[in-house]
Structures are given as C-alpha cells and as structure tokens.
Amino acid sequence: MITVKDLRKDFIKYERKPGLIGSIKSFFNAKKIITKAVDGVSFTINEGEIVGYIGPNGAGKSTTIKMLAGILTPTSGSILVNGIVPAKDRIRNAFNIGVVFGQRTQLWWDLPLNESFTILKEIYNVSEADFKERMKFFNEILDINSFIKSPVRTLSLGQRMRADIAAALLHNPKILFLDEPTIGLDVVAKMKMREAIKHMNKTFMTTVILTTHDLDDIEELCSRIIMIDKGKIMYEGSLDEIKDVYGYMKTIKFECAEAVEVPDLSPLGLAPADLSAEADFRTLTIRFNKHRLNVSEITDFVLKRYKVLDMSVSEPPIETLVANIYETGEVVA
Numbered sequence: 001m002i003t004v005k006d007l008r009k010d011f012i013k014y015e016r017k018p019g020l021i022g023s024i025k026s027f028f029n030a031k032k033i034i035t036k037a038v039d040g041v042s043f044t045i046n047e048g049e050i051v052g053y054i055g056p057n058g059a060g061k062s063t064t065i066k067m068l069a070g071i072l073t074p075t076s077g078s079i080l081v082n083g084i085v086p087a088k089d090r091i092r093n094a095f096n097i098g099v100v101f102g103q104r105t106q107l108w109w110d111l112p113l114n115e116s117f118t119i120l121k122e123i124y125n126v127s128e129a130d131f132k133e134r135m136k137f138f139n140e141i142l143d144i145n146s147f148i149k150s151p152v153r154t155l156s157l158g159q160r161m162r163a164d165i166a167a168a169l170l171h172n173p174k175i176l177f178l179d180e181p182t183i184g185l186d187v188v189a190k191m192k193m194r195e196a197i198k199h200m201n202k203t204f205m206t207t208v209i210l211t212t213h214d215l216d217d218i219e220e221l222c223s224r225i226i227m228i229d230k231g232k233i234m235y236e237g238s239l240d241e242i243k244d245v246y247g248y249m250k251t252i253k254f255e256c257a258e259a260v261e262v263p264d265l266s267p268l269g270l271a272p273a274d275l276s277a278e279a280d281f282r283t284l285t286i287r288f289n290k291h292r293l294n295v296s297e298i299t300d301f302v303l304k305r306y307k308v309l310d311m312s313v314s315e316p317p318i319e320t321l322v323a324n325i326y327e328t329g330e331v332v333a
C-alpha cells in the first residue's frame with residue numbers, strides 16, 4: 001500500500017551573522033547549514049496495517065508524514081502511496097488519504113464545525129447517505145454533536161482533535177496519516193480516539209501510520225513499529241521484540257516477616273549480570289534474567305530460606321525500554 005525507498009529530505013538554512021555589517025557579510029558568503037531531517041529511510045506498509053512511527057523530538061517523523069501526504073517534496077528517494085507519487089499528484093493522493101496533524105488543525109478556523117464538514121463533503125463528493133451515516137458514527141464514538149455548531153477557534157483542544165479526526169475520516173480514505181493524534185487529550189478522549197482508529201481499521205481495512213509520544217497508543221493499536229532517530233531507521237519490528245531484547249530483566253520483591261540479609265545466590269549458578277539481590281529491612285528484591293530463570297525457581301529458592309508474607313513481580317515498563325533506546329541510540333540487530 002505504501003512503499004518508501006531511500007527517502008531523504010534536507011532543509012537548507014543560511015547562517016546570518018548579527019548586526020548590519022554581519023548581515024552584509026552573510027549576504028555574500030553565508031554559511032550553508034544542512035539539516036538532514038530524513039536521511040535514507042526505506043519501508044513498506046501493507047494494506048490494513050497500523051504502524052507506529054516513533055522516535056525522539058526532531059527525529060524526522062513529521063517530515064516523513066508530510067512527504068507521504070504530498071505536502072513536502074522529497075530531496076531524493078521514492079514514495080508510492082496506493083500507486084501514486086504524492087508530491088506529483090497531490091490531488092489524486094488526497095482522495096486516498098486522511099491526515100491529522102495534532103499540532104495544527106486542518107479545519108476552517110472561523111467557520112462553525114458543521115460547515116467545515118459540509119464543505120469537505122462537497123470537496124470529496126461524499127454522497128448524502130454516506131455523509132449521514134458517517135456523521136452518526138462520529139457522534140456515537142467522538143460525541144461531535146455537542147459542539148458541532150461552534151466555530152472551530154472556540155473549541156477546546158480535545159474537541160478540536162476529535163473534529164479533526166472526523167474530518168480526516170469523512171471521505172473514508174484508504175490510508176490515514178496521524179501525526180500525534182492524541183496529543184493533549186485526556187484519558188477518556190484518548191480512548192475514544194483509539195476506538196475510532198480501531199473501528200475504521202477493522203471495518204474498512206484502513207491502513208494507518210501513526211506518530212505519537214504516547215506508547216500506550218502504540219501498545220493498543222500497532223502491530224508493528226518503525227523507530228527513527230536523526231532521520232534514520234534504528235528499529236523495525238514489534239513492541240514485543242523490544243521487550244524481549246531490552247526488557248529481559250524481571251524483578252521480584254518479597255515482603256518478609258522479619259528483617260532480611262542478602263542471600264548467597266551461588267546455588268542458582270548465574271553471573272551477577274543475570275541475577276542479583278538487595279535487602280532493605282524486611283524487603284528482599286531479586287532481579288533476574290527471565291531467559292535464564294523463571295519466577296517459580298526464584299520463589300522456591302526464597303521460600304526455603306525466608307518467611308514470606310507477600311510478593312510482587314514486575315517487568316520494566318515499555319517507556320523505560322524505549323527511552324533507553326532513544327538515549328543510547330543503540331540499534332537492535
């Protein structure tokens with residue numbers, strides 16, 4: 001459905017020196033600064049997939065989405081969106097895609113929301129029957145009617161985002177590009193947004209690319225993620241694989257009846273990197289590599305030595321794992 005090959009986008013800036021003399025000097029020999037916002041990205045997305053496009057601030061996510069939507073022209077490389085080159089055929093591309101930029105509305109600022117929908121209906125040739133049915137659906141899931149008569153500029157952020165996604169879905173596009181669709185939404189609004197995306201994907205096999213900093217969006221929606229940093233893909237695969245590769249250390253906390261000391265772990269026969277213990281008054285904490293030992297082996301070991309009142313098992317949250325990858329820039333093989 002979407003093929004991207006060796007895609008690049010350079011932004012060129014000319015450095016200006018301060019002051020009048022500086023700006024005259026800069027006029028003749030300004031230093032050229034090139035930002036490689038997208039630096040050789042390739043991927044394929046199949047029909048009906050929901051793919052999370054994630055990465056730290058400034059990674060090049062929005063720039064990629066803008067090129068896919070035909071808003072920006074690539075410096076080099078190729079893009080095919082449902083057989084169309086977006087930058088060459090913006091209008092035809094527009095009929096296939098729906099776009100939401102969470103940071104900025106696509107709606108007419110001063111018009112009441114319902115008029116925006118009427119205009120979009122005409123632009124995209126949506127039939128009266130489809131229009132009615134979809135508006136009903138948007139109201140059911142996104143509660144649009146409660147603010148449909150208000151001018152867009154008066155809507156709250158959450159209302160505006162719901163309006164934006166409804167506007168992007170009105171012509172039932174084959175492909176959805178969502179750039180931070182849940183930014184600034186409260187918990188309930190986020191759930192509704194995710195529900196709307198899931199529903200469209202299930203009912204119409206809508207293909208979705210989603211950028212977000214909320215990894216719950218990814219866990220709930222995406223079968224696959226593409227992670228980029230500094231314009232380059234650093235990981236492609238499932239969240240589960242990341243958990244497996246980075247999140248293999250589990251922690252068990254035992255609440256004991258009396259004060260404890262760190263036990264001798266040598267009977268378990270593992271190196272400290274794979275197994276370690278900490279004692280803090282009545283709490284014994286054991287960290288272990290889940291590929292080497294399982295929870296029951298650890299609990300057997302501890303229960304034989306201590307009187308345990310309570311225990312809990314935890315794994316590092318996905319946020320921590322992803323933050324580690326962003327920070328270290330380590331690429332998963």
Ligand SMILES: Nc1ncnc2c1ncn2[C@@H]1O[C@H](COP(=O)(O)OP(=O)(O)OP(=O)(O)O)[C@@H](O)[C@H]1O
Binds near residue numbers: 035057061
């Ligand atoms: N129009 C532009 N002119 C010059 N530089 C730009 C332009 N748009 C983006 N950039 C630069 O390109 C890089 C990638 O920006 P982009 O907006 O794609 O990042 P992003 O991954 O969407 O980040 P965020 O998570 O903060 O939204 C940044 O260094 C940014 O400053």
Ligand SMILES: [Mg+2]
Binds near residue numbers: 062
């Ligand atoms: Mg962005």
